[in-house]
Amino acid sequence: MLFTRPALLRGAREDTHVLHLGPQDVVTWNGLLPEVLDRGSFPGGAVEEEVQEKHLGAFRFFAGSTLAIRADPRATRWFEAGADVDGDDLRASEYLSDVFERTGHLEAPANAFADPRAYTHFTAVPAMRAARAQFVSFAVDTLPPESGALRVLDVGCGDGGIVSELLPALLEAGRWDEVASITLLDPSPEMISTAKARLAAEWPGARVEGRLARLEHVASGLSGPFDLAIGSLSLHHMPAEMKGRALAALASSIDHLLLLELDADHDSPEVGSPRLAASIHHSYGWLLAQVLGPGDPDEVARESADQFVAPELVSLLTQPRGTRTEYHMRRDRWLTLLAEAMGPEIRPLGTQTALATPYVDLFALHMGRLG
Numbered sequence: 001m002l003f004t005r006p007a008l009l010r011g012a013r014e015d016t017h018v019l020h021l022g023p024q025d026v027v028t029w030n031g032l033l034p035e036v037l038d039r040g041s042f043p044g045g046a047v048e049e050e051v052q053e054k055h056l057g058a059f060r061f062f063a064g065s066t067l068a069i070r071a072d073p074r075a076t077r078w079f080e081a082g083a084d085v086d087g088d089d090l091r092a093s094e095y096l097s098d099v100f101e102r103t104g105h106l107e108a109p110a111n112a113f114a115d116p117r118a119y120t121h122f123t124a125v126p127a128m129r130a131a132r133a134q135f136v137s138f139a140v141d142t143l144p145p146e147s148g149a150l151r152v153l154d155v156g157c158g159d160g161g162i163v164s165e166l167l168p169a170l171l172e173a174g175r176w177d178e179v180a181s182i183t184l185l186d187p188s189p190e191m192i193s194t195a196k197a198r199l200a201a202e203w204p205g206a207r208v209e210g211r212l213a214r215l216e217h218v219a220s221g222l223s224g225p226f227d228l229a230i231g232s233l234s235l236h237h238m239p240a241e242m243k244g245r246a247l248a249a250l251a252s253s254i255d256h257l258l259l260l261e262l263d264a265d266h267d268s269p270e271v272g273s274p275r276l277a278a279s280i281h282h283s284y285g286w287l288l289a290q291v292l293g294p295g296d297p298d299e300v301a302r303e304s305a306d307q308f309v310a311p312e313l314v315s316l317l318t319q320p321r322g323t324r325t326e327y328h329m330r331r332d333r334w335l336t337l338l339a340e341a342m343g344p345e346i347r348p349l350g351t352q353t354a355l356a357t358p359y360v361d362l363f364a365l366h367m368g369r370l371g
């Protein structure tokens with residue numbers, strides 16, 4: 001399905017579920033913080049009278065995480081009260097309460113993507129399988145018919161699962177006749193070797209190359225051209241200005257770019273701000289509910305939360321812009337940034353919600369050259 005840009009932007013605003021605090025909420029939450037930090041207010045007390053009822057779980061997460069960053073034991077009470085309000089659907093307060101109990105502070109383990117198994121568990125949960133299947137069918141629907149041999153670049157390929165799902169669908173739908181080359185780019189050696197082994201086994205006739213690098217360091221020097229570049233849950237690891245520079249550098253060597261991203265507001269809000277806490281509470285709360293699964297988590301689920309989700313979550317809660325590792329953006333911000341960065345020849349060709357939940361959405365987005 002092709003969209004004109006205004007329609008695309010309209011659609012982008014209509015179907016999002018991210019929790020967005022209004023300016024008055026931000027003033028209220030900031031004003032209540034001294035009550036929590038300095039005057040020892042507790043959940044359920046007068047301090048919460050000014051908080052909108054629908055925001056209670058998010059406010060408790062804000063209070064709990066602000067205390068936890070200071071290694072203040074009162075964090076537990078706020079997290080537990082937050083978990084009572086959130087129930088099983090949003091598990092950020094419950095999870096951080098557990099982390100805080102275990103460690104007494106909030107500290108990110110070294111590297112979120114060192115062990116592909118922790119990430120692979122996440123990609124296999126039902127919600128992510130559904131989102132990825134939708135991403136593949138969106139790609140098939142919006143890519144124009146081409147002929148010849150496909151040269152594909154996967155930016156932040158991870159374990160290679162998404163490109164592995166996408167390629168057979170593209171060939172089956174006649175988008176390309178065969179696969180000539182697969183370039184896998186990722187700064188994690190473990191991810192690159194897992195992805196490379198997988199794709200080389202699946203596509204013995206194709207040239208499979210692994211590049212151990214960050215996109216922002218190599219975007220202008222990749223040995224393209226590429227018919228298609230994909231970035232599935234990877235470009236959000238750069239702040240907006242770096243995303244823009246890297247995509248501008250990449251633009252001349254690609255015809256199409258397909259993104260799968262989470263609609264959340266983690267780029268511009270600063271560390272410790274109510275807006276960032278509110279967005280994290282919904283997005284990571286939902287993510288943790290998927291990773292941990294219903295009931296008591298098994299060992300794999302627990303490891304996935306600790307090794308893949310926690311480092312990103314703790315980075316967002318403790319590190320300033322420029323230092324932290326995660327910068328999810330709202331879909332309309334992506335559209336503006338992509339249009340500015342990629343120049344007039346690469347245009348938005350479509351967007352679709354890949355997964356809608358009451359708390360957060362995943363969306364697919366296609367930028368490409370026409371003709």
Ligand SMILES: C[S@@+](CC[C@H](N)C(=O)[O-])C[C@H]1O[C@@H](n2cnc3c(N)ncnc32)[C@H](O)[C@@H]1O
Nearest residue numbers: 113156157158162188191214215232233234237
């Ligand atoms: C959430 S995983 C997504 C993996 C895969 N694309 C998928 O959808 O299953 C994010 C991946 O992006 C990689 N990554 C992080 N920062 C990056 C950067 N600056 N440039 C390229 N890849 C990056 C990580 O190492 C990780 O493998």
